[in-house]
Amino acid sequence: MLNLLYKEFKVSIHPLFFLVAVLASALMLIPGWLYFIVLLYFAFISIPNIFAAYKTQNDLMFSLLLPVRRQEIVQARMNAIILLELAHILLTLIFTIIHHLLYNLPMYIFVEPNMAFFGLVFLMFGLMNFSFFPLYFKSAHKYGLAAVAINAVGVLFAAAVELLVLFNKTAHEIIHNTSGNYTQIHWFILAGGILMFVVLNWFAYKLSLKEFEKVDVS
Amino acid sequence: MIPLQIKNLNKYYEKFHLKDVSFNLDEGYIMGFIGSNGAGKTTTLKAILNMIHTDGGEIRIFGKNYKDHELELKQDIGVAFGGVNFYTKSKISTLTNVVKRFYSNWDEETYFYYLKKFKLDPEKKISELSEGMKVKYSLTLALSHQARLLILDEPTSGLDPVARDQLLETFQELVEDGTRSILFSTHITSDLDKCADYVTYINNGEIIASNTRDEFLDTYRIIKGTQKDFEAVSNNLIAYKNNAFGFTGLVKKSEFKPVNGLLQEKPNLEDIMIYYARREELLNA
Numbered sequence: 001m002l003n004l005l006y007k008e009f010k011v012s013i014h015p016l017f018f019l020v021a022v023l024a025s026a027l028m029l030i031p032g033w034l035y036f037i038v039l040l041y042f043a044f045i046s047i048p049n050i051f052a053a054y055k056t057q058n059d060l061m062f063s064l065l066l067p068v069r070r071q072e073i074v075q076a077r078m079n080a081i082i083l084l085e086l087a088h089i090l091l092t093l094i095f096t097i098i099h100h101l102l103y104n105l106p107m108y109i110f111v112e113p114n115m116a117f118f119g120l121v122f123l124m125f126g127l128m129n130f131s132f133f134p135l136y137f138k139s140a141h142k143y144g145l146a147a148v149a150i151n152a153v154g155v156l157f158a159a160a161v162e163l164l165v166l167f168n169k170t171a172h173e174i175i176h177n178t179s180g181n182y183t184q185i186h187w188f189i190l191a192g193g194i195l196m197f198v199v200l201n202w203f204a205y206k207l208s209l210k211e212f213e214k215v216d217v218s
Numbered sequence: 219m220i221p222l223q224i225k226n227l228n229k230y231y232e233k234f235h236l237k238d239v240s241f242n243l244d245e246g247y248i249m250g251f252i253g254s255n256g257a258g259k260t261t262t263l264k265a266i267l268n269m270i271h272t273d274g275g276e277i278r279i280f281g282k283n284y285k286d287h288e289l290e291l292k293q294d295i296g297v298a299f300g301g302v303n304f305y306t307k308s309k310i311s312t313l314t315n316v317v318k319r320f321y322s323n324w325d326e327e328t329y330f331y332y333l334k335k336f337k338l339d340p341e342k343k344i345s346e347l348s349e350g351m352k353v354k355y356s357l358t359l360a361l362s363h364q365a366r367l368l369i370l371d372e373p374t375s376g377l378d379p380v381a382r383d384q385l386l387e388t389f390q391e392l393v394e395d396g397t398r399s400i401l402f403s404t405h406i407t408s409d410l411d412k413c414a415d416y417v418t419y420i421n422n423g424e425i426i427a428s429n430t431r432d433e434f435l436d437t438y439r440i441i442k443g444t445q446k447d448f449e450a451v452s453n454n455l456i457a458y459k460n461n462a463f464g465f466t467g468l469v470k471k472s473e474f475k476p477v478n479g480l481l482q483e484k485p486n487l488e489d490i491m492i493y494y495a496r497r498e499e500l501l502n503a
Contacts, residue, residue: 062304067292
């Protein structure tokens with residue numbers, strides 16, 4: 001699997017997508033913005049372009065000719081994308097720290113970039129991956145429908161959370177209050193989000209493998 | 219140990235199916251896998267390599283069931299579908315660096331030997347190579363990991379006559395020491411005249427024959443006669459064509475008793491392919 005992961009980053013995924021992650025993460029410096037969008041750029045830009053490259057480079061044929069199991073192909077592809085997602089999240093976290101050092105905003109209309117926000121981000125990426133990979137591995141080269149699904153799930157999740165926090169007092173209180181017990185709740189949301197990210201990716205892998213085992217190379 | 223044994227391979231599609239495909243390839247020989255476009259050559263090769271799911275049949279490579287030992291056997295197989303049509307914007311050196319990690323038998327010395335022999339510049343991008351050079355690069359990769367069985371799909375199509383001739387000579391050199399075997403599909407019958415020891419002919423998903431080239435050719439006869447003779451032999455004809463003077467047709471030598479006045483000739487591979495395709499047309503008419 002490590003050799004395949006090397007292949008993913010050496011010839012399949014262009015280093016430019018790390019730059020995209022840096023540039024998108026830098027949008028955290030915009031004060032009082034809809035910060036979920038910063039992470040959604042991964043689905044808007046990186047996903048369609050990375051998977052278009054897999055298709056145009058005829059990666060499916062290349063991968064299947066190598067002495068590897070089908071499950072390793074699924075693992076390597078998912079791990080490469082998850083690593084990019086984690087890089088995107090980490091960079092966003094770094095820019096969030098800079099954001100808080102630069103500004104001392106009295107209030108946020110939309111979700112404030114705190115630990116709870118990052119918990120929700122992990123949950124969002126888990127749901128996005130769960131919607132994307134099993135659909136993609138139905139053919140392992142067609143990515144259109146899967147790209148629509150990942151974007152739809154991401155946007156709907158972000159919109160739902162933002163609206164809830166905006167219009168529900170309890171939700172607003174939980175997300176925006178950083179004192180006392182609420183800090184613990186934020187850490188709990190972060191841990192829960194990370195756990196859900198792992199669980200959803202695991203199920204996405206299982207379903208993807210089941211689909212990919214059925215694929216015939218045309 | 220027999221490098222490749224295929225027994226009763228079946229694959230059903232809505233409008234096409236491979237029907238009980240069976241043939242063997244012995245060590246140290248070149249087998250041409252011929253058939254017209256759409257006859258099932260590529261489907262058979264993909265089925266052999268487990269790239270498509272089959273509906274029955276057994277594939278044994280070096281005596282081992284391929285599905286059970288796929289990973290281990292892939293180390294001994296070199297495969298090329300056409301030339302290299304993946305990661306074409308990468309340099310040869312970059313792609314090699316990726317590929318070599320997967321093979322435990324990779325030999326750097328052999329790699330550079332073949333790069334030099336085939337005049338491949340490692341700094342060139344795959345897309346900058348001619349079709350012939352792409353096939354040679356595929357061969358270089360296969361030979362560098364000590365592949366003993368080469369499975370090549372249409373390696374000569376798209377090549378000019380000179381490049382084709384050079385490639386076929388290379389095939390012959392590769393099997394010279396008797397340790398390597400090559401199965402290559404083609405629809406260019408002259409390729410087989412130059413280098414194939416064995417011919418396996420597939421038509422509409424069915425293997426018509428798998429034999430040495432000479433025995434395969436000797437199985438058939440072209441007969442020519444007038445319309446009057448046609449009635450006497452029509453039952454034995456695989457297919458026929460009418461012309462101004464009478465007819466020409468293809469028969470199996472074993473099923474045909476010579477008739478006075480009929481002209482008999484040995485067919486070439488192209489004749490056999492054309493008449494079998496003609497038979498399909500007549501059956502579907």
